[in-house]
Amino acid sequence: MDYWMDMAAYDLDTARAMLDAGRYLYVGFLCHQTVEKMLKAYYWKSIHDEPPYTHNLLVLAEKSNLTPLLPGGMDGLLNRLMPLNIQARYPQDKDELLKILTSEVCGELLKRTGKLSEWINQLLKK
Template structure:
């Protein structure tokens, strides 16, 4: 189905999404959100790898990744908003000065919506691979 390099990115994207769902069910919202960001980062890197036949850039910025692989202009409003919502979760979950701020804004309802859109986005990219 996928070549070995793309398969690598897809599999770890799927693992991150699955682990995020487990953490979500256990109300570990901060790290669930972090893994949603990681899942989309890795599926975007799979797309980059396939489209450009090159190793993806070492960045966690989802908007940038979508731009450099030529995908950003194809995004609908929901997908674009998702990338902007997920972007800070990479940084803000790992550093103490940001954790309190993000914890207050990351409700179960908000994360449920982000989780739903993350699954849809991942599926959409996988169809393009």
């Protein structure tokens, strides 16, 4: 569980650095990675087993029984982050993503990702 939490914190810090550097494609990707790793930490704590090998945030939230507990609007964040994991990796999607991922959009994604990460972190401490 600590591994997932440590890596999520590292990814969130790196997403902040990418926002400061204007590397918006990576902000979206790292926000996805942050949430994915926090969900895997929660899965580990709640299910007491290795999390599934998936990048699907909705599946991870569902399988860890976290979906009904999500604060308002956070399921929307999961949906918003989902394509950023895959699309950031493929060149044909890069130009479209760069049109969408502005400084303002990335700042908001980062803010919401930080809030969700902190909320899950509080659950992990219980």
